[in-house]
C-alpha cells in the first residue's frame with residue numbers, strides 16, 4: 001500500500017446546480033499527494049461535475065476549494081492546467097481540423113512563435129517528444145487529428161495533459177475509449193504520477209479496474225458523497241450497494257442456452273475495406289446474439305460500420321439474403337430495418353443540440369404517424385417516454401438537450417433510440433460504454449428480449465464478460481480475420497478468448 005502525503009486538493013461544501021438539477025449537493029473531498037482516488041457512482045451522480053470544477057472547466061454554484069493550501073478558483077481549464085491540474089475529459093477532447101501538434105499545445109502556442117510567425121517544425125518536434133514521453137510513437141504530430149481514430153485521439157489528449165507533469169491528473173471515463181494496450185499505458189502513467197507524490201482522480205464504471213488501481217474510492221449518489229473507502233476495505237458487493245442504495249445481484253447476464261434459428265438474415269461475403277478487413281465473411285442468424293471481440297485494432301469496429309453501410313466496402317458485399325438487398329449505405333440499412341449503435345456516440349449517434357425526445361424519436365418517424373400521414377405528438381411522446389423510463393435516463397424532462405446529459409445517460413439515449421425502433425437486425429458497438437452497472441443489467445435484458453422476439457443482434461465489445469455472458473456465438477478477431485469461434489452451447493473460458501486475441 002502507498003503512503004499518502006499532504007492534502008493537495010480540497011473541496012469544501014461544494015454545490016452545483018444546473019437550473020433545477022442539483023448535480024452536487026454539499027460535497028467535501030480531500031485528495032492527498034501520492035494517491036490514486038477513484039470516483040464511482042451511477043450515471044449522473046456528479047463525478048464529472050466535481051472533477052471538472054477542480055480542473056477549471058466549469059464553476060461551482062457555491063462552496064470552496066483549496067489547492068496546495070491556497071484558495072483555488074480557476075477561471076478556465078487553461079488556468080488550471082498551467083497551475084498543474086490536467087484533465088482527460090470523457091467526451092472527445094481534441095479538435096479534428098487542427099494538427100496533432102496544435103492539439104497538444106492548444107492555448108500554449110507562444111513558445112513556438114517569433115513575432116507573428118509560428119515555428120511549426122519546432123512545435124512538431126516538441127509534440128513528438130510529448131507523445132514519446134507517454135510511450136506513443138506511431139502518431140504523426142504534423143497530421144490533422146481527424147486522421148486518427150477515437151483511441152488515438154485519446155492518446156493525443158493524454159500526451160497533452162502529461163506534457164507538463166501535472167500535480168493532479170484527472171482521468172474521466174477514459175479507459176472505455178482505449179484498447180487493452182492503451183489502458184495499460186494509462187495505468188502506468190497514473191501509478192507513476194502517484195509514485196512521484198502527485199495525485200490522480202480516476203473515474204470509471206469498471207469496478208474491477210477501480211479496485212485494482214485505486215488507493216481510495218469515493219462513492220457518489222445523486223450529487224452526495226456516500227462514503228470514502230480505503231483500499232484494505234474494498235469489497236465489491238458493499239461498493240455496489242453504496243452506489244445504488246440497494247442490493248445488486250451478481251449475475252445479470254442471460255442464463256439460458258436456447259440457441260437460434262438456422263435462417264441467415266445478414267451475410268458479409270468476402271468483404272474488403274480500405275484499412276481493416278480483407279475478404280471477411282460472416283453469417284448472422286435469426287434470433288442470434290453474435291458477439292464480436294478482439295483487441296481494439298483487430299478490425300471489429302470497422303466491421304460494424306461496414307455491415308451498416310458506413311464504411312466503404314471496396315470488394316465483396318453485405319447482403320440481406322431474404323430480400324437480396326445489398327447494403328451499400330446506411331440509408332439502405334435503415335430502410336431494411338437495421339439499426340446501429342456507434343462506439344463514438346457524440347459524433348456518430350447523437351444530435352447533441354436536439355432534445356432527448358427528438359433523438360429517440362428520430363428513428364421512429366413512420367411508426368408515430370396517425371393515419372399513416374401526420375406525426376402524432378401523443379404517439380411520439382409515448383414512444384420516447386418508454387425508453388426514458390425503461391433505461392432510467394436521468395434528465396429534467398424529455399425536452400432537455402442531450403448535450404446537458406451525463407456521458408452514461410447520453411449512451412442510454414443512443415441505445416434507447418434503436419431499441420424503440422424495434423429493428424430486425426441490430427449492430428451494437430460497445431453498447432454499454434460508460435453505463436453504470438444497474439442500467440447495464442437493463443440493457444442486457446432488453447437485448448435478450450429482442451433475441452427472444454426473433455431479432456438478430458451483433459454485439460461488438462471489448463468487455464469479455466459481457467461477450468461471454470450474452471453471445472450465442474462469439475467470433476474473436478485478430479488482424480481483420482476470425483481467429484477463433486466459440487459456441488455458447490459448448491462452453492468456453494475467457495483465457496481461450498485471450499489466446500485468440502493476442
Ligand SMILES: Nc1ncnc2c1ncn2[C@@H]1O[C@H](COP(=O)(O)OP(=O)(O)OP(=O)(O)O)[C@@H](O)[C@H]1O
Nearest residue numbers: 018023043044045046047048049404405406407408
Ligand atoms: N451542462 C449541463 N446542463 C444541465 N445539466 C447538466 C450539465 N452537465 C451535467 N448536468 C447534470 O448534472 C448531473 C451530474 O452529471 P455528471 O456528468 O457529473 O454525472 P456523472 O456521474 O459524471 O455521470 P456519468 O457516469 O454518466 O458520466 C446529471 O444529472 C447531468 O444531467
